[in-house]
Amino acid sequence: MVSISKLASAEEAAKLIETGNAYLISGDERVLAKLPKGNWIGGTTCYFSIGGKAVEDRDNVFITGFPEFVKMKCIKTYSENFIPSVAKDACENGFSILLMPAGSEPSLQYAQFSPMYSDLFFRPIIGWITGMYLPDWNPASPHKEKRPKVFNGQTGECEINVAEAMHFSLPANKVAVVKTISPFKVKENSPVITFEGNNSLIVKEAYLNGKQVNLPKYIIENNIDYRTPMQANYSGIPINVSFPSEIQGDEMLLRQAVFSDVEYRFTEMAEQPDTYSINNLIDKEKYICGCTCIFNHLTFNKNGYIPCGVDGPLTFGEIAYQIMGNASTYLELEEA
Amino acid sequence: MDTILPSKDDCRWRDLLESKITHNFSLLAAGLCVSRNIRMLKRKNTEETYQTAIEDVYMFFQKYEKMLKNDIAEIFK
Numbered sequence: 578m579v580s581i582s583k584l585a586s587a588e589e590a591a592k593l594i595e596t597g598n599a600y601l602i603s604g605d606e607r608v609l610a611k612l613p614k615g616n617w618i619g620g621t622t623c624y625f626s627i628g629g630k631a632v633e634d635r636d637n638v639f640i641t642g643f644p645e646f647v648k649m650k651c652i653k654t655y656s657e658n659f660i661p662s663v664a665k666d667a668c669e670n671g672f673s674i675l676l677m678p679a680g681s682e683p684s685l686q687y688a689q690f691s692p693m694y695s696d697l698f699f700r701p702i703i704g705w706i707t708g709m710y711l712p713d714w715n716p717a718s719p720h721k722e723k724r725p726k727v728f729n730g731q732t733g734e735c736e737i738n739v740a741e742a743m744h745f746s747l748p749a750n751k752v753a754v755v756k757t758i759s760p761f762k763v764k765e766n767s768p769v770i771t772f773e774g775n776n777s778l779i780v781k782e783a784y785l786n787g788k789q790v791n792l793p794k795y796i797i798e799n800n801i802d803y804r805t806p807m808q809a810n811y812s813g814i815p816i817n818v819s820f821p822s823e824i825q826g827d828e829m830l831l832r833q834a835v836f837s838d839v840e841y842r843f844t845e846m847a848e849q850p851d852t853y854s855i856n857n858l859i860d861k862e863k864y865i866c867g868c869t870c871i872f873n874h875l876t877f878n879k880n881g882y883i884p885c886g887v888d889g890p891l892t893f894g895e896i897a898y899q900i901m902g903n904a905s906t907y908l909e910l911e912e913a
Numbered sequence: 914m915d916t917i918l919p920s921k922d923d924c925r926w927r928d929l930l931e932s933k934i935t936h937n938f939s940l941l942a943a944g945l946c947v948s949r950n951i952r953m954l955k956r957k958n959t960e961e962t963y964q965t966a967i968e969d970v971y972m973f974f975q976k977y978e979k980m981l982k983n984d985i986a987e988i989f990k
Contacts, residue, residue, distance in 0.1 A: 698946035699976060752980070755941055812951070813937025814944030838952040898945055913979070 581642035582866065582888055584625065584632070587611050590640050594730065599649035599743060601674055601866055602728075603890035604638030605710065609728050610735060612638075617730030618652055618741040620676040620707035624891035626869045629882045631891065635710060639890055641866045644910070648746045652731050655740040657682035661690065667700035668746040672753035672908060674866070675704030675742045678725040679893045680716050683740040684900075689776035689834045691899045698898055701753040703908045704742075705868040706894030725893070752913040757897045757906045758858075759815050760847055760873060760884035761805050767842035770807060772835045780835065781828050793829045796820070804876045806903040807841040817844070819872060819902030832894060833902045846877060846884070859887060860909065867907025868892040918978060919989050921971050929988055930954050930966050936988050940980055946973045 581593070581600075587608050593600060594615035602609065602619040609619045623635045643649075650668055660683040667673040677684035684706055691697060707725040708714065715723040724737040747753060768785040770792070783792040796803050803824055806817035818841060819832035835841065867887035874883040874891055883891075885905040897906040919925065928934040930950055938944040950966035974981055 692945070692949055698942045698949070698973060701942070754980075757941055811948035812935075812944040813939070814941050814948075816945075836952075838955055897941055 580644045580865070581640060582864070583640065584627065584634060584637045585640045586637055590638050593640060593642065598642055599647075599745070600730075601641040601743065602638050602730075603707075605635040606722075606726055606735070608636065608638055612728075612730065614733050615730050616649055616652065617728075618674070618676055618743050619728035619730065620705065620741075620890070621678070621709045621726045622707060622871075622890045622892065623710050624708070624871055624874070625889065626874070626883050626886035626891055627888060629886040631874045631878060631881075631883055631886070641889070643745065643865065646748050646751060647910070650744040650746050652729060653742050653744065654729055654732075654734070654736075655683055655742060656738075657686045660686050660740055661694050663740070663742055664694055664696040664700045664702060666742070667696075667702065667744050669700075670749065670752070671744065671746040672701040672703065672755075673742050673744045674908075675702055675740060675896055676727045677704070677706055677740040677896075678727055678737050679706045679708055680724070681738045681740070683738070684894070685778070687740070687896075688778060688894075688900045692836070701755045701908070702896060702898050703755045703866065703906055704896035705890065705892035705906075706896070706900065708871065708893040747910070750913050752911050754909045754911055755897045755906065756909060757814070757895070757901060757904050758885045758887075759808070759817055759904045760877065761808060761815075761817060761844035761903060762847040763808055763815075763842045764845050767844070770841040770843070771839075772837050774837060776834050776836060778831050778834050779828060780831055791827050793824045793827055796824055801843055802845070804872075805844045805846060807835070808844045809839045809841050816899075816901050817903045819870075822872075833900050859907065863909035863911055864888075865908045865910055867905060868895055869905040870895055870903045873903055873905075916975070916978060917982070917985055918971070918974055921967050923989070925989050926967055926970070927963065930963065930970065931958075934988060936984060938984055940977065940984070943973065943977065943981060943984065946970060
């Protein structure tokens with residue numbers, strides 16, 4: 578196998594697939610549908626981060642191939658009922674790539690319950706929530722063509738309501754490391770935000786420094802900038818939960834779940850210039866694949882650059898073991 | 914490889930899991946794993962829950978001992 582990470586035409590991608598090697602592919606549904614069967618999984622989007630800049634491309638795909646020492650164990654399709662076993666299916670020393678369509682049942686199950694899956698943090702999992710060309714997207718539509726999808730290259734199936742995973746093994750001298758970067762920092766004066774009830778995507782009430790409030794109303798009435806996410810600190814690791822694009826009324830649907838035993842805080846954009854030049858921080862020799870939150874591009878693109886943009890698709894939820902928002906996640910392979 | 918991990922009955926494991934020792938991990942999976950077990954123990958602080966938590970965290974540290982070398986040195990100094 579050859580390590581590849583680039584935009585390619587459908588013809589070039591088809592030629593690569595025909596070599597029999599394993600590939601991870603992101604692109605517009607019409608292009609993915611043209612690709613031959615083979616050892617690949619795909620997720621729909623037509624937005625990419627290339628060299629830190631956003632690219633909209635409905636004709637080419639972003640294709641990732643893997644170094645020779647990376648061996649594909651299998652491609653597996655997961656429904657909502659089977660997604661909790663994704664880490665158990667992974668190799669003891671390896672990594673898994675997981676793609677789930679936005680709004681799909683497995684993605685909702687994973688958002689709410691994956692932090693409790695056994696083995697989750699023992700087997701590196703990276704991936705993303707797939708989207709599509711925004712003007713054509715209707716999350717409520719019963720019509721398949723209006724919804725994001727994942728592709729199983731081995732079967733040729735293209736679905737809106739399953740997850741696709743590729744499980745890989747590594748030799749003993751290599752280890753996979755999943756990393757995440759957020760361009761946001763906690764606001765110094767942020768109240769501590771906690772929630773009752775567990776694993777919630779739909780939020781009404783919250784506790785701010787222990788005082789119960791209706792969170793959507795509080796955000797509007799206090800002019801909180803909800804383009805930036807809430808952030809929790811997981812033993813030193815910042816994990817974002819994104820607000821919806823628009824908050825109205827007394828209820829909101831978050832893009833990721835909140836948990837009752839986690840403390841969240843409002844954030845603001847970090848000011849250090851490194852957040853706009855993330856490619857300098859990434860070791861290109863180790864980098865395999867990654868993704869960047871599309872909302873960081875749509876909202877905070879500065880001088881053409883996406884905050885913390887890494888080469889790969891622009892996505893609608895980033896998976897680094899669990900789902901996070903407003904972040905970039907990527908996979909590196911290191912010496913064990 | 915000789916382990917540098919203290920045994921499971923070292924009290925500093927309990928201190929880590931009960932947040933008496935706070936540590937900021939740089940390895941994403943370590944932060945998520947330790948945090949998951951701290952939260953589990955906060956929800957139900959029983960000996961049985963502690964045993965489940967220490968098994969999970971210890972196994973994680975064993976698997977990633979080499980990558981967590983600096984964290985282990987800092988936590989168990």
